[in-house]
Amino acid sequence: MDERQLKKSRSKNKGKERRAAQKAERARIAAAQLLVKQANSIPEPLSKFPIFHKYERNGLSCRLICKRVKDVDPDMLEWAIDLCKRTMQPMYEKSTQGWHENEKREEMTEDAAWYLIAVDTVTEKPVAFSHFRFDMDYGHEVLYCYELHLEVECRNKGLGKFMMQVLELMAFSNQMHKVVLTVFKHNPDGMAFFTKCRYEIDETSPEDTYEETFDYNILSKLNKMKPTQKTSL
Ligand SMILES: CC(C)(COP(=O)(O)OP(=O)(O)OC[C@H]1O[C@@H](n2cnc3c(N)ncnc32)[C@H](O)[C@@H]1OP(=O)(O)O)[C@@H](O)C(=O)NCCC(=O)NCCS
Numbered sequence: 001m002d003e004r005q006l007k008k009s010r011s012k013n014k015g016k017e018r019r020a021a022q023k024a025e026r027a028r029i030a031a032a033q034l035l036v037k038q039a040n041s042i043p044e045p046l047s048k049f050p051i052f053h054k055y056e057r058n059g060l061s062c063r064l065i066c067k068r069v070k071d072v073d074p075d076m077l078e079w080a081i082d083l084c085k086r087t088m089q090p091m092y093e094k095s096t097q098g099w100h101e102n103e104k105r106e107e108m109t110e111d112a113a114w115y116l117i118a119v120d121t122v123t124e125k126p127v128a129f130s131h132f133r134f135d136m137d138y139g140h141e142v143l144y145c146y147e148l149h150l151e152v153e154c155r156n157k158g159l160g161k162f163m164m165q166v167l168e169l170m171a172f173s174n175q176m177h178k179v180v181l182t183v184f185k186h187n188p189d190g191m192a193f194f195t196k197c198r199y200e201i202d203e204t205s206p207e208d209t210y211e212e213t214f215d216y217n218i219l220s221k222l223n224k225m226k227p228t229q230k231t232s233l
Contacts, residue, residue: 032141032177039134039143039174040112048173052166055118058157062118062127064166069113076117080129080149081108087149091184095215107146116163116170118154127154130163134171137180138204142220143171145181164197172223178202180220194219 001009039045046052046066055062069077084104092099107113108131118128128150135144145167150160164179171179180202183190198221205218222228 029136029139032139033136035141035175036134036136039141039176042174045114045170045174046116046166049166049169052169054121055159055162057162060127060154060157060159061121062159063121064116064118064163066114066116066166066170068111069109069115070111072115072117076126077109077115079126080115080117080131080147081105083129083149083151084108084131084147088147091187094186095184113146116166118150118159118163127151128159128163130167132167134174134176140177141175142178142180143167143174143176145179148181160193161197164194168221172225175226176223177226178220178222180204180218182216182218184216186215191217197221 044066046064053064055064072080081104085101088104089099112133112135114132114134116130116132117126119125120127129147130145130149131147132143132145135142137144145164148160148163168179179199181194181199183194185191199219200221202218202220206212206214208214
């Protein structure tokens, strides 16, 4: 084989390799999308784990329920929207995004939303909630925690950490690649809490540059049972 033929053959092989890699990536994304679809089709993702239906510690007695937004009691949903407003409006107002109540309401009531809610077993009132979704994020199957909020009197009693553990259980038992969430940098309590829960800066978290700065971090916890996935996205 002369030099010219060798070059041609090398470039043909490279083309083949690239096409094979693209095919493998398409197959990986299709498999990830299927996992998300399957997770979203489970009627009650918490039902397999009865020991996580209750939280009885540090003076709190709660039962946990997990439902799709369409099945959440309308009064409970209104309470969740109101609690989110009470805790987050000042944080959003400090951010570049600003507070847009109607947009937040829309996001919290979209069909894709799931709710994990802690209800006080004595008063039967809801005291904490997480809005989360099984979704694709930058080519990965993830459980995205959109919100986690506790009524003030229930904070610092371990309930927030317990609810994150429940989200992780639902994520990893449904083969999600990671749990992801966004937290404002000017929410030091939130940052400290998630760090304590062993969340780390995610690879998709934007980095500040001279031209642009970001007022939020994207944090995540990887599913250790899944091999590391590289994506071209
Ligand atoms: C942030 C929040 C969800 C934490 O829930 P919580 O039930 O109060 O926290 P927990 O009691 O489960 O704390 C878990 C761990 O984090 C630590 N922690 C919690 N808040 C902390 C803080 N501000 N600084 C340092 N550590 C903190 C606790 O000491 C605890 O540590 P331990 O496991 O060693 O005991 C809750 O305080 C809240 O609803 N805050 C307002 C809304 C909000 O900011 N949500 C998060 C952003 S969306």
